[in-house]
Amino acid sequence: MITVARASQGRQRAGGAEPDSLLRGSHPGSVTGGSRPGRATPPRARSRTTPEGVAVASTADRIVELLRERRLCPGDPVPTEQELIAELGVARNTVREAIRELRTLGIVEVRHGFGTFVGAAALEAVSRTLVFRVISNPSGELIGMRELLDMRELIEVSMARRLAGTLSAERLATLCELADRMADAQQRVAADRDFHRTLYAGQPNSLVGELVDVFWDAYHVVVPQLRELTEAAFDATVRRHRRIVDALESGGADAAATAMTEHFADLHERVESAAARAAKTLAAERDSASGAGR
Amino acid sequence: MITVARASQGRQRAGGAEPDSLLRGSHPGSVTGGSRPGRATPPRARSRTTPEGVAVASTADRIVELLRERRLCPGDPVPTEQELIAELGVARNTVREAIRELRTLGIVEVRHGFGTFVGAAALEAVSRTLVFRVISNPSGELIGMRELLDMRELIEVSMARRLAGTLSAERLATLCELADRMADAQQRVAADRDFHRTLYAGQPNSLVGELVDVFWDAYHVVVPQLRELTEAAFDATVRRHRRIVDALESGGADAAATAMTEHFADLHERVESAAARAAKTLAAERDSASGAGR
């Protein structure tokens, strides 16, 4: 009975007022109350702090700033909640929400009952955003899946170009073996993941591998929504992957890129046809339901 | 006096136990207490709930699940905190932390005093993670900056290949104008941003543009750390960008890719030389300080 009251407004997005406070703290009013780092005052006698209503965001920024000032590296312990409360002069919930934010971004890692530590800032969490982005698309999930696949193609084709002719014999053998294991329905998904993962494992740029992973994850979380992908095309999967390996081994950059492009063309085609069939069966179900039900 | 106590352990990372609960709720123990959605019981008489210590995470998952069940699209209102408290049977702080997590991921957007709404799941927040990743690198910020630049190159070179010969006359004219504006020191950064932005504006795949933006943002937050980039090379900037436009207009895919690659080669070179000079001046300062100070 309370829900419909606010449905009138469309979607006044707030806009991007944040990219300014990415690095620096920018906490405009640290002239709040007492609570200097020196004194060990329990955070009381406040009763009207709240600079303006962005305490959590500014607290998160200040924590990041703190980590930078103290030159804390991934794995190092972050001050405890109590210390942050004393140091920053905010309440526990504020610190907790700020930590929750940083934890979501991978900037810190929390271990229950033990402590909080600087994180590696992995991009892992991004796949969650991507998945939601796909499933919340009002025009249907298909276009979101197309975008994911297209993005993967963009990155991996480029990487194929770079990797052509640079892989060691062992690496190539491993890739061949993984491609073969894709013939087995049980191992297919894991083998596919390992294939793309070992492909970019030796890369000096760790971002590339992580980004590939993130998009791979998101895609493979979403794609099971399309039941009944083309079961027949699985030997084609093996073939495509082997061709990629071949091109990486002996071919030039263009050949590797072409092989990778064709792999993704296969994936695109399978998604499209599966979506078409899904739409058809859906329509058929609807027809039979409306025909028999009334 | 409390800080050093926990510095002994290295960094036992938790590992990736999460990609399983990306989409579905997977809240293992909803057999907690009462608090069914039907009854409007104020969440009391609990006193020992806490299934196992992951209430916030599972609450966040359940909220996402809720949004999916109700087919809520970006812009639609999310149930209020009170409703979520009643529906999910958790305390307010738990809901708030869950919302904070989803807000960080761009899955919801919160407006003080008004309500919470489904978000567009933009990748904006990623740049924050990227920035932290660079500045927290124990081996120095330079390698992180190299990675950012390399990642940008990977994506944008690939996009240049795609865009070659497809841009409209107006678009090309706009790009030319933006390139010219880079001669002005005042407008340079904004023009650069707009250049790369309008380049990928018409793309049907919105992910590409966002990803380019994210890496652009992160890079340009970090790069001012290197004071005194080569001031002399700025007409080269204009030239490089104009050459990209030319290649996109009349050249083939390879020409466009080459032009873009050369642009990034310039950027790489400038970063490296600036870093080398910064290291040199730093060493000089240290020498003079240790020589004069003692």
Next chain:
DNA sequence: AGAGATTTGTACGTATGTATA
């Protein structure tokens, strides 16, 4: 423009589970 209602933001106190030593 003023008052009330709704909703999110912040603060404080307390109890409990968890991991380490």
Next chain:
DNA sequence: CTATACATACGTACAAATCTC
């Protein structure tokens, strides 16, 4: 097994922002 340090969760109260009338 006990002790300790820490994060987790709950409940409540009040402040601030926004909307509606």
